[in-house]
């Protein structure tokens with residue numbers, strides 16, 4: 459765990475970059491520092507590896523005041539990744555990745571073997587080993603930067619806007635690879651960004667800072683979205699907060715209705731009575747394996763002798779899996795469905811029931827009252 463204990467940083471010109479910061483950064487998780495330009499994120503990050511020394515207060519790494527550890531020893535335990543990778547232009551990719559192992563006195567063979575392993579781990583081909591940084595795209599260089607920081611297997615990684623110099627598509631794939639890598643490695647990561655969407659996507663914990671170096675709120679993303687501490691945080695979170703927070707709520711609590719689900723062999727003439735019993739004009743027609751075929755509406759009256767399987771059906775659209783998907787997926791399924799109902803399926807795509815938009819609204823309200831007032835404010 460990394461602890462900031464009432465840490466203040468005032469620069470010689472009088473600028474207070476960080477002001478009495480208290481923060482507990484959990485081991486093995488991603489903690490994101492986010493906030494507008496100049497709010498003290500980078501300064502905070504650099505006080506962990508002593509690139510910046512606090513004016514007052516203490517930074518503790520696993521209980522040890524970092525000021526009692528000499529910087530080279532400290533930095534061996536702490537990987538550091540910066541924007542635009544910061545690679546050495548005249549060294550090959552392999553030697554760039556092996557930088558820290560070389561400094562640690564590993565023999566060349568072992569250092570290079572480790573670098574090759576990491577090259578693969580961050581999704582780059584072995585053939586890149588001999589290239590120079592200028593022969594790689596921005597996104598590829600950024601991956602090398604991550605590999606270099608991981609080379610000595612430090613338990614802590616500091617990442618300062620590592621993905622912000624690449625285009626949005628590359629950025630998205632770097633973020634996804636980064637999350638995959640972290641799921642294997644469980645490093646203690648402190649990640650700086652000014653992009654709230656990136657913070658919400660990556661952070662297990664998010665520290666929102668305001669200009670003047672003060673902590674505005676420190677919470678997991680779902681709590682931040684549900685209960686912003688004040689108008690500044692609310693404003694910083696931006697529009698769609700309500701929709702975005704649904705991504706963190708599981709769809710497993712939704713009540714699923716069976717009554718409107720009917721087999722394809724059902725006679726058309728029986729449809730109105732079934733709809734009446736179900737209390738819904740829309741029936742979801744399923745095949746023999748319970749896979750969805752489409753929606754049938756009795757609203758405009760029913761004519762003909764065939765079965766529902768032979769009738770013209772409206773597309774069932776997007777489905778959701780209650781165990782795996784979020785309420786956001788369920789809501790999207792309901793909004794896109796002609797019936798206004800979301801179709802729930804199991805892992806084999808078989809229908810397990812349907813949920814209405816009203817069910818989704820109720821589930822959100824129930825989760826809200828369950829979670830109570832857990833939001834923390836410093």
Ligand SMILES: Nc1ncnc2c1ncn2[C@@H]1O[C@H](COP(=O)(O)OP(=O)(O)OP(=O)(O)O)[C@@H](O)[C@H]1O
Nearest residue numbers: 469471473475494495496497498499500501502652
């Ligand atoms: N060496 C320095 N001397 C004086 N002031 C500094 C120094 N370094 C940073 N600052 C000031 O401290 C404040 C915090 O800077 P910092 O770089 O930590 O912010 P940041 O949140 O990382 O900003 P950005 O998102 O723009 O990178 C800013 O007002 C900045 O101008």
